[in-house]
Amino acid sequence: MTAALALVASACGGGGGGSKSSTGGGDAAPASQYKAAVTQVVNPSTKTGGTLRMGMPGDFDSVDPGDMYYGYAWNFARFYTRALTMFKPVPGEEGLQLVGDLAEDLGKPSDGGKTWTYKLREGVKFEDGTPVTSKDVKYAVARSLDKDILPSGPTYFNDWLDTGDYTGPYKMKGKLDSWKGIETPDDRTIVFHLKKAYGGFDYFAMLPQTAPVPEAKDTGSKYKEHPVATGPYMFKSHELTKRIELVKNPNWDAATDPNRKQLNDSIEVLLGQNEDDLDQRLLSGKIDVKVNSTGVAANARKTVLTDEKVKQYADSALIDRTWFTNINGDVKPFDNIHCRKAVLYAADRSAIQGAYGGPDAGGDVALSLMPPKMTGYQKIDPYGVEATPGGNVDKAKEELAACGQPNGFSTTISFRNERAAEKQTAEALQQSLGRVGIKLDLKGYPQGDYFKLYAGKPDFAKKNGLGLMVYGWGADYPEGFGFFQQIVDSRVIRPAGNTNLGVKDPKIDALIDQAAAETDATKRGAIWAQVDKQVMDSAFILPYVWAHGLFYRPPTLKNVFVSQNWGMYEFLTLSTQ
Amino acid sequence: MLLFVVSIATFAIFFLVPRLAGMSADDLASRYVGKAANAQVIHDTAIRLGFNDPVIVQYGRFVKGIFTGVDRNYGPGIEHCPAPCLGYSYVSQNPVLPDILNRLPITLSLALGAAVVWVIFGVATGVVSALRRGSFFDRLSMGIALAGVSLPIFFTGIVSLAIFRDQLGLVGDVADWVPFSEDPLTWANNLILPWVTLAFLYAAGYARLTRAGMLETMSEDYIRTARAKGLAERVVVLKHGLRATLTPVLTMFGLDLGLLLGGAVLTESTFSLPGIGKYAVDAISNNDLPQVMGVTLIAAAFIILANLIVDLLYAVVDPRVRLA
Numbered sequence: 001m002t003a004a005l006a007l008v009a010s011a012c013g014g015g016g017g018g019s020k021s022s023t024g025g026g027d028a029a030p031a032s033q034y035k036a037a038v039t040q041v042v043n044p045s046t047k048t049g050g051t052l053r054m055g056m057p058g059d060f061d062s063v064d065p066g067d068m069y070y071g072y073a074w075n076f077a078r079f080y081t082r083a084l085t086m087f088k089p090v091p092g093e094e095g096l097q098l099v100g101d102l103a104e105d106l107g108k109p110s111d112g113g114k115t116w117t118y119k120l121r122e123g124v125k126f127e128d129g130t131p132v133t134s135k136d137v138k139y140a141v142a143r144s145l146d147k148d149i150l151p152s153g154p155t156y157f158n159d160w161l162d163t164g165d166y167t168g169p170y171k172m173k174g175k176l177d178s179w180k181g182i183e184t185p186d187d188r189t190i191v192f193h194l195k196k197a198y199g200g201f202d203y204f205a206m207l208p209q210t211a212p213v214p215e216a217k218d219t220g221s222k223y224k225e226h227p228v229a230t231g232p233y234m235f236k237s238h239e240l241t242k243r244i245e246l247v248k249n250p251n252w253d254a255a256t257d258p259n260r261k262q263l264n265d266s267i268e269v270l271l272g273q274n275e276d277d278l279d280q281r282l283l284s285g286k287i288d289v290k291v292n293s294t295g296v297a298a299n300a301r302k303t304v305l306t307d308e309k310v311k312q313y314a315d316s317a318l319i320d321r322t323w324f325t326n327i328n329g330d331v332k333p334f335d336n337i338h339c340r341k342a343v344l345y346a347a348d349r350s351a352i353q354g355a356y357g358g359p360d361a362g363g364d365v366a367l368s369l370m371p372p373k374m375t376g377y378q379k380i381d382p383y384g385v386e387a388t389p390g391g392n393v394d395k396a397k398e399e400l401a402a403c404g405q406p407n408g409f410s411t412t413i414s415f416r417n418e419r420a421a422e423k424q425t426a427e428a429l430q431q432s433l434g435r436v437g438i439k440l441d442l443k444g445y446p447q448g449d450y451f452k453l454y455a456g457k458p459d460f461a462k463k464n465g466l467g468l469m470v471y472g473w474g475a476d477y478p479e480g481f482g483f484f485q486q487i488v489d490s491r492v493i494r495p496a497g498n499t500n501l502g503v504k505d506p507k508i509d510a511l512i513d514q515a516a517a518e519t520d521a522t523k524r525g526a527i528w529a530q531v532d533k534q535v536m537d538s539a540f541i542l543p544y545v546w547a548h549g550l551f552y553r554p555p556t557l558k559n560v561f562v563s564q565n566w567g568m569y570e571f572l573t574l575s576t577q
Numbered sequence: 578m579l580l581f582v583v584s585i586a587t588f589a590i591f592f593l594v595p596r597l598a599g600m601s602a603d604d605l606a607s608r609y610v611g612k613a614a615n616a617q618v619i620h621d622t623a624i625r626l627g628f629n630d631p632v633i634v635q636y637g638r639f640v641k642g643i644f645t646g647v648d649r650n651y652g653p654g655i656e657h658c659p660a661p662c663l664g665y666s667y668v669s670q671n672p673v674l675p676d677i678l679n680r681l682p683i684t685l686s687l688a689l690g691a692a693v694v695w696v697i698f699g700v701a702t703g704v705v706s707a708l709r710r711g712s713f714f715d716r717l718s719m720g721i722a723l724a725g726v727s728l729p730i731f732f733t734g735i736v737s738l739a740i741f742r743d744q745l746g747l748v749g750d751v752a753d754w755v756p757f758s759e760d761p762l763t764w765a766n767n768l769i770l771p772w773v774t775l776a777f778l779y780a781a782g783y784a785r786l787t788r789a790g791m792l793e794t795m796s797e798d799y800i801r802t803a804r805a806k807g808l809a810e811r812v813v814v815l816k817h818g819l820r821a822t823l824t825p826v827l828t829m830f831g832l833d834l835g836l837l838l839g840g841a842v843l844t845e846s847t848f849s850l851p852g853i854g855k856y857a858v859d860a861i862s863n864n865d866l867p868q869v870m871g872v873t874l875i876a877a878a879f880i881i882l883a884n885l886i887v888d889l890l891y892a893v894v895d896p897r898v899r900l901a
Contacts, residue, residue: 061611069612147618148625149652152611155618170652220652221670239679240671241859242754242851270753272859273849277738284743286750448864452607453600486613494616497607 032312037553037561037569040091045263045558047577052264054571055282056291057275059241061152064224065208066144069152071474072291074208075563075571079246079267080229081211082257084118084137084190085202089259089572091561096375096478098202101259102132102212102230106202113197113519118205120188125251126214127229134184136212139169141182144209146170149220154476156204162193170220199519203477232262244269263559263575276300283310285554288576293319293474293568295551298420301361304552314552316360319567320371320483321474321547323356323363323421325429326501327540330458331411331467338403340539341383343468346396348432349544350389355424361550362421365389366543369488370532373564374478376525382536396436408437411467414455417444422470425544429468440468456498469501472547478565480515480528488512488535503540583877584870588636591866602628608864609667626667639664639870663874664867666860673871677853683754684852687844688837690768691775692830699780700826703787704819710792718784725781734774734847741770754850771848775841779833783826790822797821823894831887838883839876 036042060073065081068074078086086101088094098106103118110117124132141161144153146168166172166179183191192201204210217228226235232254233246246267254262269291279300281287290296296304296314304314325343333339349365356362364372367381384392400406413429415422423444430440443466445454454460455469475483486492489512490504508531515527535541551569553560556576563570595605606623607614614622627635646660651670658665663673702722706715741747749766757764794800795818803813842854849855853872860868891898 143652146652147611147614148621149650151609151614151618151622155611155613155615170650218653220654222651240669240676241856270849272851272855274847276735277847277849280735280739280743281750448608448862453604496604496616497610497614497619499612 032555034311035315035317037091037315037551038317040561041573042553042560043555043558045575045577046261047558047575048263049265050576052267052289052574052576053287054267054269054289054291055273055278055287056269056271057273057278057297059271062150062224063238063244064150064227065211066140066213067150067152067221067224068208069154071293071566072568075566075568076269076291077208077211078231078260078572079233080227080231080235080249081208082124082230083208083210084120084205085210086206086259087563087565089563089570091564091570093373093564095564095570096373098206099259101206101257102137102210103205107192107205109199109201109519111197113199113201113517114194116192116194116201116205118190118192120190121256122188123253123256124230125253126212126217127234127249127251129251130214131187132212132230133187134190135187136214137190137210138182138184139176139215139218140211140213141209142166142169142176142179143213143218143220144168153209154207156207157209160194160196160198160201160204162195169215197517197519198481199515199517199521199524200479200481203479203482206477232257232260233264233267236266241272243271260572261575263577279552282552282554285556288554288557289569289571289574290552291571293321293549294547295549295568298357300552301357301550304550305360310552313555314550315562316548316550317562317567318364318371318373319474319547319549320374320478321472321567322366322369322371322543323352323425323472323545323547324366324369324541324543325413325425326455326469326471326503327542328461328467328469328502329504329540330462330502331465333403333405333409334411334467336403337539338399339405339409342396342399342403342405342436343433343438344383344536344539344542345392345399346433346436346438347542347544348389348391348428349385351428351432352425352544353389355428356421356545356547357550360548363545363548366546368532369535369541369543370480370483370528371475371478371546374475374480374483374528375521376480376528378526378529378532380529380533380536382533391432391435393435400436400438405437408439410439410441412441412443412465413468413470414443414445414450414461414466415470416447416450418447425470426468451499452497455501457496458493458498458502459495461502468542471501473499474547474567480524480531481512484528484531484535485512485516488531488541503535503538505534505538505540508534508538580874580877580881583873584639585636587870587873588632588639588866591864591869592632592635596632639867663871666865666868668863668865668868673867676868677856677871677875680851680853680856682756683850684838684841684845684854686757686764686768687771687775687841687850687852688834690765690772691779691837691841691844692834694772694776695780695783696830698776699783700787700819700823702780702784703789704791704814706784706788707791707795708814715788719788722781722784725777725779726785728778730774730778730843731847733777734771734844737770737774738848771844771850774847775837775844782829786826786829787819787822790825791818794818794821820894824891827887827890827894831883832880835880835883836876838879839872 061070062068065077082102084103085098088097088099104121107116107118141157144150145158149170162181169176181193214228225238229249232249232252234249236245236247238244275297276299279296282290304310327334327340329335353362353365367385370377413426415426426442473487486499488503488508490509493500511531515524518524558575559573602623603619605628607619610619610622642662642664644660647658647662648655649665658672665672702718706718709715748770755763803817845852845854846858857872
């Protein structure tokens with residue numbers, strides 16, 4: 001059946017813009033180049049008008065800026081919200097730079113990084129013309145603390161702000177002004193007080209949770225029906241789970257916003273689309289942008305990578321995600337570092353790269369855990385993967401001998417049932433580790449409960465002997481803390497629902513603290529590189545693929561580039577005229 | 578009674594079974610929190626959703642909501658979901674019944690439109706095949722019918738989209754749902770592929786059923802008598818033959834239409850139509866019990882209603898029922 005679908009996809013999707021229904025592609029369209037949008041702006045244009053048509057396979061976790069966690073949601077939110085800071089919307093490494101958005105500039109740290117002060121731009125207004133003040137930002141952050149009402153967003157502010165007993169404006173009505181975790185000495189100044197120093201607070205200030213929310217218009221969990229805009233577009237309609245339509249915000253002033261333009265007349269997002277069909281509509285130009293984090297799905301990938309007419313409009317780009325397997329130190333004999341290192345040496349990373357779709361659709365063979373385009377990355381290869389991507393059997397046997405298991409041992413590997421690549425990864429590991437006598441029993445679990453009930457629940461994992469757990473992680477933002485903290489800091493391990501599946505190394509914890517407190521970005525980056533090295537030395541994680549997304553841009557789409565920060569097309573600049 | 582049994586069964590599947598399998602209240606709640614939620618947030622969520630209460634109490638609360646409505650804290654205040662309230666989604670926090678009713682026109686449009694197509698084509702094909710038994714038309718139509726019941730909609734749907742929309746450009750962008758009241762022509766244009774695809778599956782069964790019924794009926798003595806009386810062949814076939822054949826067809830139609838009104842799951846998912854079927858798929862994949870309960874009850878109600886209508890129509894189609 002899949003083959004049949006692929007055949008249809010190939011027959012009908014081929015040609016990209018060349019299909020009859022395309023609005024401007026085909027042989028007559030200007031030729032493009034594969035990966036052109038990875039490093040430069042493709043089809044630059046300043047023309048205005050038209051509708052940007054977006055489609056997504058599922059739905060946003062929320063469009064409420066205080067209640068969203070996915071990268072594509074954050075990317076999309078900047079159409080209608082302005083957080084204190086933002087990533088510069090430009091191609092290349094410059095796109096990793098934070099700049100002021102609602103704030104005039106980046107934050108000013110004091111008290112050794114425990115206090116951060118931002119000055120808001122003058123003249124920014126909500127869509128109804130009301131001026132934005134620092135109190136609106138304080139209210140926005142405060143409401144996001146309430147995870148009963150707004151459960152989906154990150155918990156950085158809950159964890160780092162000096163909240164005291166304050167739990168948010170819904171449960172503690174009338175207490176906002178007296179809460180000193182955030183202070184607003186005047187309408188344009190906002191001061192954040194942290195429990196302990198954090199040098200990268202500008203990244204927190206980039207979160208949509210800092211986008212202002214007018215208290216009078218806040219409708220709690222229903223705010224997603226119509227978030228009040230400060231960006232160039234505002235909600236005209238939001239049919240929940242079906243469609244979103246944004247139109248120009250008449251009270252957005254370009255003079256207050258050097259990072260955005262208002263080129264489209266409107267933006268339409270169709271939600272809940274059949275993914276294979278959505279890809280076909282993207283390839284035939286009926287949709288301008290697919291909203292997700294990894295690009296086209298498996299069936300369309302074949303068309304994109306094998307048909308040169310289509311491939312010229314595609315971009316394979318590194319995203320801030322690494323596919324890896326956790327090695328569970330709670331399960332014997334992985335309490336012994338040499339047994340863990342035996343796995344790291346024996347694994348055939350080339351085979352796993354194939355399981356994820358090869359170099360273009362899957363990604364590069366990973367030499368360490370940290371994705372290479374993140375700020376602070378330094379190349380290391382402690383297991384000689386570059387030279388022996390298929391694994392080093394001799395070194396693996398040496399480690400097994402040092403572990404006291406010269407003939408190998410048996411253990412269980414878990415994966416998510418719904419993810420074919422993870423099952424194939426488990427099979428590839430079964431084969432490659434089998435070469436040194438490590439026998440794997442494969443065990444799949446449902447994706448929805450994988451972390452909450454199975455692999456992410458330490459008691460369950462230990463009791464069921466899950467020695468290896470197939471996994472992957474994408475950074476919240478392209479800096480060490482946004483990538484490492486949730487997956488290698490032992491102090492985030494809880495009874496269930498873990499994202500750290502068993503990395504317990506005090507040296508790593510200490511380095512994370514050291515990096516977090518460092519306010520000098522260069523020095524901080526160097527410490528994150530040390531974290532990466534220490535993770536590899538402790539051998540709790542077997543990284544194998546630095547993920548790529550395979551994205552397609554119809555020939556009619558203008559101002560397209562892959563944002564280094566988002567690891568997908570930068571939505572903010574896209575237009576169709 | 579049926580709705581009561583269905584609601585208990587659904588509730589038990591989603592709550593009792595996991596609890597018997599050893600899941601704690603916090604385990605259940607962990608499905609409905611953000612990905613960075615800590616243990617306290619999960620525990621608070623379990624309390625808020627009432628997962629620590631005995632299952633029978635939780636079920637009682639659900640039933641009470643249907644008759645008295647439900648109050649919910651949405652942050653700045655309390656809102657009341659009036660009776661009959663099917664509760665609030667654990668994931669989106671939206672009230673379930675308005676969500677379902679909002680999607681009903683889409684599913685109604687799809688199911689009723691497809692039903693018209695499959696009844697006309699299915700019954701007509703069955704009649705002609707029976708009258709021309711063994712002919713090329715009979716063999717061809719029964720072959721196509723066999724393909725119709727064999728090919729899954731997620732295959733025929735994607736293929737038809739690729740051919741008729743992407744290659745030939747004959748139909749609009751199906752996923753772009755437009756209500757009938759807004760633009761009837763676009764509404765029909767966007768639905769024609771889902772109608773035909775869905776009807777292709779169902780018409781096949783109706784054609785085969787009608788053909789078999791017609792073959793049996795047309796060999797009855799009263800048909801010979803009707804012909805002997807000199808009635809026109811059209812009258813013999815349509816008034817005496819087809820009418821007697823329609824009773825089992827009508828029974829099947831009632832069941833099929835009732836099921837479809839509860840959500841044409843595959844068709845809606847394939848064509849990205851945001852109807853009740855798509856809602857059901859999302860609800861199940863999210864383990865969203867209130868949504869699942871809502872869809873199940875609405876679907877069961879449609880099946881009951883459709884069967885009731887069919888029972889009444891028996892009397893119209895078959896005079897013997899009236900006499901009985």
